[in-house]
Each structure stands twice: as C-alpha cells, then as structure tokens.
Amino acid sequence: MQSEVQANRLHKISPLFILFENIKKLIFPIVLALFSTRSSSWEWFALGFALIISLGAIIQYRFYRYWLEGDKIRVQEGIFFRNVRQVPYKKIQNLNLVQSPLHRLFGVVKVQLESASGGKPEAVINVIDMQAVKVLKHKINDEEEQLNEEVAQPKDSILSLSFGEIVRYGMITNRGLVAVAIFFGFIMQFMDDQIERLITNYISQFTQWIDGLVSSIEFENGWLYYTLITIIGVVSAIIALWLLSIAMALLKFHGFVLVKNKDKLQATMGLLTRLQATIPMTRIQTLTIHESLLHRWFKRIGITIETAGGVNNEQQGVSMKQVVPVAPNGMRHELLKEIQGDVDWEAIEWQPINQKGWRRVLKVMVLIGLVITAPLALWNLYAYPIGFVIWLIYSVYYSKAYVKGAGYHINGQLVAFKDGVIFTKYTFVRLPKTQTITVKESPFDRRHGMASLVIDTAGAMVGAHHINIPYLDLGVAIAIKDRISDNIKGTKFNW
C-alpha cells in the first residue's frame, strides 16, 4: 500500500458537496416518504435521515485519498470495504470539470475521470481546488505539456457560441417540450382534487383573459372567433415553449467555447454551473450531423459524437456528446475537418438506396396511420376517414422523400449513412471503429430481394442514430459488408 508518491486528499470543504450530492440522490425517496407517512413522527425520521447522510458525507471525505503515480492514478475510498482503483492515465478518455456557483465561491471543482468501461465515471474527485486540478491535468495529459497552459482564448477556438446562436439552438431543439412533459408527468403523480381544481382554474382564467381580449375587438361568436382563439392559444404556447427552451439552452451553453488542444477537444460551457469536458479525438467512435427542418430554416447544423464507453447516461455525469450544439451550415466542412482532419469530407458522394423501397415505407405508414387516426372515430365518424386521407397524402410524400433522402457512402476511411425527412441525420463511422457487421433480411426484404446492413460500434447509445442502411439490394448489402471486412482485416481496434 505504501508508495513513494504523496497521497492527495480532498479539499476541506468537500463534505459539504458530498452532502449535497447525497441529498440530491435521496431527495425523491425522502419526499415520497414524507408524503406517504402522515404520522407525527416524520420530523424525527427526517432528522435521522439528515444526520446519517451528513455523517456519511464526512466519513466519505475522511477516507478518500488519491495518488498520482508514474503512469496511473490510484483512488482509495471506503471504510469497511476499502476500494482501491487504479486507472492508467492512457486509459482515461475524458477529464471533466464541474463548477457550480457554490464551487466557485470556495474556488474548488469537481472532477470526473472517464475511461472506456462505460456506465458511470471511473473516478469522481469531489472536490479539489484549482491548483490540484492543474497538477492532475498535467499528469493525465502528456508530460511534455507545460504547466503554464493558459485558459484557452476564444480567438483560437474552433467554435464559440454567441447569445444569438444559443437562442437559435433553444428554438431549434425545443428542449422545453421535454421539460414540460417531465413536469406534467411528475405533477400527475401528486395530482389530487385540489391541485386539479387549481390548474383547471388557472387554465379557465387564461382562456377567459384571451376571450376578453378577442371579444374586445368585437367579434361575433362564430367560427372566426374560435379559430382566432385557437391561433392565439397555439402561438402563445409555442412562444412560451420557445422561451423556456431558450432559457434552458442559456443555462447549459452560455459561453460555449470549443477548443482544439493537440489531439483533444475541450469544451467549456454553462451559465451558473460551469462545465469543462475534454475528449481525445481519436476516441470518437461515431459522428452524427443533425439537420432537422428547423435547422434548415435557420441554416444551421448540430454535431454530436459518441465515444467509447464514457458516460452514456447524462444523469450520471457530464457528457460531452454535443461537440457542436449549433453552427452555421456553411461551417460544416470546416468544423468536420477540425474534429477529424484525416477524413476527406468534401469527397463524400452519397449512394442511393433502392428507390423501390418507397412502397414498403408507404405500407408501414398506412398501417401506422390506421392505428393513430382511429381515436378520431370516437370524436366524429367522418373525422376518421378524413384524417386518414390527410395522413395518406402525407405518407406518400414522406415515403418518396425518405428513400430519396436516404443514402450511404463508403470509402477507404469511413462508412456513412444518412436518412430522415424532417429530422435528417448523417452518421459517420471510421472503418477502424467498426465492430460487428450484420446483414439483416426480414420476410419483407426477402420478397423484394432486399436486405439491410447494420454496423455496431463501441459506445453506441440505445436509440441513437447509427449505421443501419435499409432497403438495399441483397447483393449491394453483401458487397458493402465485404468491403468493410476487407478493410478492417489486419487492423487492430484501438479504443
């Protein structure tokens, strides 16, 4: 256990932050416990809880130690079950820093070290001061790197987001929608008559206010009146949603700066809580360009990456998936070149998939349409066929647009796939990063002599866009598979 290297301990203020983290973890069970047990002794329970977790925080702090050895960091924690973990510097993929306003007050920072093992951070150092961070960074990054590295100047950054860009990001991504959904989902749990009455009361007050507004312009109670009310309602809802989304975007991305430091990307962001994340560029497994309808309206794109392992779940740590939250479409090649310079991005020519596939897309769309427009029949018998016909027209447009828009590209360096009508996405995987290659053939594929090709990579998030090329002729699918497998023959996978 003894080593010549001096043991490092956490900053003296650490118990406070560990306490906060523990409270954050336990807040839901505690709140639920308080709501369910209406007995008079709940104060004692709460007090007991608080006592235990604060004691736990102090103990965690007292027993946490780390050593910066020659080629690895050793972290030791635990009282009865002592846990010693060694992470070689070379295996550390990301070094992330988190600094909330409270952290800044004490001049400390929380550090997360991520390796390729995936799941949760390999080591969390909660919290140390800036000097210790500097030493740690120096050790992890190459030795030759000098300690005097300054905070990166915006001028040599790849990308920095202005206020306007962040506003656009908020409007394009509409994260507020998710927040509202989660909020309502949460509220529903605690919904009882009283709260429900309160909410309906607010809604009716709001509609009355709009009602007053509209009727003050002297309208008859006709269809014009109702359409106007609907339009006002929808527009105000969209504006409210946008404002919420912009506020959330500002919280997350205020002062976003992406810097390239040798072979690492470093992003700094956040309004209240500042985050700093680094990613070695060679560890990028897949790169995806997002270009939704709204992106196109604003002439913008977004770029996300997946790294091997790392932290896939945003709740478990700082994840730096969004290397480019939003950027002008014109900067596309320039940015891609900065992130992966060894790829000839301008030479990419998209190959089409089998255009006959549109009938198959249409069939699926018709089936979906039959089901999702069915509830209309409950409202009005005629609404169902009308709704279905509207859906059908959209489906024909969608199916044709889908097969026209989808495509793939393969060269000696990478394999790429794009698809999507409203949310168009382009995913690129460099060939050395491919794992298994699968040719899939559904019964429907078989009838048309088609197949799809799927490539698995490390760190692929469930549901994320990946290389999954549908509606290929079987021969083409197998040819692509052969080309990739020929190419990776004899190349070792390097995380």
Add this chain to the structure above:
Amino acid sequence: MSSEQEQQQEAQQTNEQGQPEQQDNLISRLPESSQRLHPDSIKVSRITVAFVSLIIMLVPTVVALLSESYLIIAIGVAAGLIVFTIGFIWAKKSYDYTWYWLADEGLYIQSGVWWRKKTLIPFNRVQHTDVAQGPLERKYELGKLVTHTAGTRDASVSLDGILLDTAHELRSVLQEEGESDAV
C-alpha cells in the same frame, strides 16, 4: 462433408414452401464451409420448453386449487400446451436456419427463421470469449460459445447448441487469429 452440406442446403431450399431454387436470399448465399448446430441442440431446447410449459401449467393449478376456480386450470393448461407446441416446432425451425462458419475475416453466424441475419465478428474485434455449459447441455456434451466485442448492441454474440469440443476449438481459433492479426 461438403456433399452432405450441399444436400442439406438443397433440402433447405425445397423446405421453403417450394420457392424456386435460384431465389437470392441470405440462405442461398451460404458458403460451403458453413456448419450447422449439433442436432442434439433441438432436444435440449425442446426439453427446456417442456419445463417452461410445465411451470406455466403448474402455477395456475396451484392458484386454482387454493381459490377453487377450475377455469384457471383450463386456461393454464391450454396456455402451457400452446407454448409447448410452438416451442417444439420452433426448436427444429431455428435449428434449420442457424449456421456458422469461419472465414478469413472472422466468424459468421447466420440465424433467424423469419427475420434472418448474418453477423460477422471480425477476428481482430474479439475482446474475449467464453465457453459456457448448462446442466442439460452437459448431458448431451453441448456448449455455448460467447464472443465479446467492444460493440454495444453486439457486445456479446453467442452461438448456442454446438458440441463443447467444437466450442473450445472455435474459441482457440478466434484467439489465435485475433492475436496474429493484431500486429
């Protein structure tokens, strides 16, 4: 071996509701070196299905005896029989459509009755391999080869229902090739 293989393949193609032989699909493109699972694996999966359907029948029976409702027994037995019948047929079907073979580039596994897929695990992408054996498989000297890659959806690809010795052989091939490739 190869002539036997061809016969099997032909049988395969006529099996498919008399579809023309020249039809181009994944099965028709199987190479000559492709191997089937061990026939005993059908027995193993049928016995497993039998156990499962027995449990499906037993649980409602116990519940029914306690609550004295005999309708539940009927439902339970019917469900158990359906599961057993489907499982019994499916065991043979899935055996018919599962193949594996080694090529220069890696291990191929072809599987799936309706939704078919051919997966290539390149030699140099194999992280490590496991050979596993359950109690029932031990009786028939069968085993399972699990190949782990650094991927996510295919983080572990298993080939279930081959002889334990075959599994060990495949494992050593995968390891050797992986090492010789990783210059």
